Amino acid sequence: MEPDSLVEYGFRRAIVTITAVCCALLEIVDTTIINVALNDMRGSMGATLSEIGWVITAYAIGNVIIVPLTSFLSQQFGRTHYFAGSIILFTICSFLCGNATTMWELILFRFLQGLGGGALLVTSQTIITEVYPIEKRGMAQAIYGLGVIVGPTLGPPLGGYIVDNFSWPYIFYINIPVGVIATMLTLRFIKSPKYGERRAANQIDWWGIVFLAGAVGALQLILERGQEEDWFSSSMIVFFVVLCAVCLYLFIWREMVCKNPIVELRVLKNANLRVGTILSFILGFGLYGSTFIIPLYTQNSLGWTAYQAGLLMVPSSLMTAFMMPIIGQAIQRGVKQKYLAATGMFLFFIFCIWGYKVLTPDTGSDAFFWMLMLRGFGMSMLFIPVSTLSLSTLQGKQIGQGAAFTGMMRQLGGSFGIALITTFMTRRNALHRNDLITNITPDNPAFQQNYQGMVANFMHHGMAPNQAQAAALKALDGSIMGQVAVLSYMDVFLYIGIMFLICVPFILMLKNKTGQEKIDVSAAH
Incomplete structure (x- = not known):
C-alpha cells in the first residue's frame, strides 16, 4: 500500500487521530498515575516498600523491551491487527491489575500491560503521521506530541483525585472503557499498509529478540532499582549489569551478521x-x-x-x-x-x-x-x-x-x-x-x-x-x-x-x- 493511500480526510481522519492520541495518552498517563497510589496498594496488599516498587519497574521493563520491536511486529502481523491486539492486551491487563489479589500477580500483569502499552506509543505516532498528507506532517507530529508531552503531567493529579475519592483499583479500571472503544475504532477505521511478504518462522531473528530483551530489560531494572539496592554493593545489581553488558554485546554482533536483523x-x-x-x-x-x-x-x-x-x-x-x-x-x-x-x-x-x-x-x-x-x-x-x-x-x-x-x-x-x-x-x-x-x-x-x-x-x-x-x-x-x-x-x-x-x-x-x-x-x- 502506497503511503498516500493511507491518507484520510474529514471525519475519518478526525476519528483516526482521536483514536491514536487516546491510545498514546493511555500509555503515558499509566506510567505516572500509579505513583500517588503506591501507599494505598502497599497497605491493601500487605507489601514491603521494595515489593511495591516492582509495580513501576515491571511496567517500565515491558515498555522498553517492546518499543524497538514495534516496527518488526507491525510488519509481521499487519498494522491494524498489531495495534488492536496491543490495545486489547493493555485493556485486559488493566482489569487484571485492578483485580490482583497478590503482589506478584499485580507485578506480572503490570509487565504484560507494559508490553501492550509500549506498542501504543510508537504505533500511534506512525498512524497519525500517515493519515495526514506529507505537507501537513509537521502538524501531525504536533498532535502526537500533545500526548507525549502532556501525558506525564496528567497522571499525578488524576491519580490523586481517584485515590482520594474512590480506591486504587479504579486507576486501572478507567482504562477499560477507553480501551474497548479504541479497539472497535481501530478495527473499523485504521488501515494497514502492505509491507510485502511476512517472514517465515525460520527467517525471524529470534536470537536478536532474546538479546535485545535481555539487554534493555536488565538496563531498565538496574535504573529502576539501583538506588534502593545501593547500586554495586548489591549482588542482584551486579548480576544484571553483567547480563546487560553481555546481552548488548551479543545483540550488536547478531544484528551486524544476521541476514534479516530484528x-x-x-x-x-x-x-x-x-x-x-x-x-x-x-x-x-x-x-x-x-x-x-x-x-x-x-x-x-x-x-x-x-x-x-x-x-x-x-x-x-x-x-x-x-x-x-x-x-x-x-x-x-x-x-x-x-x-x-x-x-x-x-x-x-x-x-x-x-x-x-x-x-x-x-x-x-x-x-x-x-x-x-x-x-x-x-x-x-x-x-x-x-x-x-x-x-x-x-x-x-x-x-x-x-x-x-x-x-x-x-x-x-x-x-x-x-x-x-x-x-x-x-x-x-x-x-x-x-x-x-x-x-x-x-x-x-x-x-x-x-x-x-x-x-x-x-x-x-x-x-x-x-x-x-x-x-x-x-x-x-x-x-x-x-x-x-x-x-x-x-x-x-x-x-x-x-x-x-x-x-x-x-x-x-x-x-x-x-x-x-x-x-x-x-x-x-
Whole structure:
C-alpha cells in the first residue's frame, strides 16, 4: 500500500487521530498515575516498600523491551491487527491489575500491560503521521506530541483525585472503557499498509529478540532499582549489569551478521539520526526528570498533597498544548527545525536556572506559575523539531527504524533521568548536611542565639531544661535537613540546565535537508 493511500480526510481522519492520541495518552498517563497510589496498594496488599516498587519497574521493563520491536511486529502481523491486539492486551491487563489479589500477580500483569502499552506509543505516532498528507506532517507530529508531552503531567493529579475519592483499583479500571472503544475504532477505521511478504518462522531473528530483551530489560531494572539496592554493593545489581553488558554485546554482533536483523543498526550511520537519538535521550531526561522532581519538592519540602502537586503542572501542559499546533505550522511554512530545537533547549535552560533561583524551604505556589509556563513553551519547541530533524535525511523503511530508536531513547532518557536524580540527591544531601553541620559550634554566635531562643521557648511551654535542650537540637536538625533538601533540589535544576545548554551548539551543527518541511515519515511504524 502506497503511503498516500493511507491518507484520510474529514471525519475519518478526525476519528483516526482521536483514536491514536487516546491510545498514546493511555500509555503515558499509566506510567505516572500509579505513583500517588503506591501507599494505598502497599497497605491493601500487605507489601514491603521494595515489593511495591516492582509495580513501576515491571511496567517500565515491558515498555522498553517492546518499543524497538514495534516496527518488526507491525510488519509481521499487519498494522491494524498489531495495534488492536496491543490495545486489547493493555485493556485486559488493566482489569487484571485492578483485580490482583497478590503482589506478584499485580507485578506480572503490570509487565504484560507494559508490553501492550509500549506498542501504543510508537504505533500511534506512525498512524497519525500517515493519515495526514506529507505537507501537513509537521502538524501531525504536533498532535502526537500533545500526548507525549502532556501525558506525564496528567497522571499525578488524576491519580490523586481517584485515590482520594474512590480506591486504587479504579486507576486501572478507567482504562477499560477507553480501551474497548479504541479497539472497535481501530478495527473499523485504521488501515494497514502492505509491507510485502511476512517472514517465515525460520527467517525471524529470534536470537536478536532474546538479546535485545535481555539487554534493555536488565538496563531498565538496574535504573529502576539501583538506588534502593545501593547500586554495586548489591549482588542482584551486579548480576544484571553483567547480563546487560553481555546481552548488548551479543545483540550488536547478531544484528551486524544476521541476514534479516530484528533491528537495523546500520541506520545509525546517518549523522542526523545519531544526534537525534542523543537529543531524544536528553529530551526524555528533561521531560520525565522535571515531572519527577517538581512534585517531589512540593510534597516533601512544602508539604503539599499529591493532588495539589499534580495540579501545579497543568498550566504548563496547557501552554504546551496551545503551542504545539503553532510550532507544527511554523515547520510547514519552512522554519528550520534546528533553530526551533536550539531555541527550545535554551528556553529549558532558562527554566532550570529560574527553578534554581526560586526554590526555598517555603516558596509560595505563585512563584512557580511563569517558570512552569516557560517550561511548557520550551517543551513545545523541542518535541516536533527533534522528532522530524532526526528522521529528515532518512528514506523509506529507514524512517521506521529511526523512529524506533528515538522512541526507545526518549523512554530510556526518562529512566536514566529519574535514576540519576535520585542517586545524585542522596549524595548531595550527605554533602550539604556535612557543610551545614560545621556551623553548629559553641563559638558560632548565630547558632547560639537560635539555640538559646528555642530552649527558652520550650521551657516557657513547660519543658524541663534537659528536655528543652533535646527538643531544640531536634528542631534545629529538622531545619537543617529541610535546607539540605532544598539545596539538593537546586543542584538538580542547575545541572539539568547546564546539560540542555551544552546541547544548543550541537543542534545548530546539524544538516538541514532541502524541503524538509515535507519530510516523509510514513514508514515510522
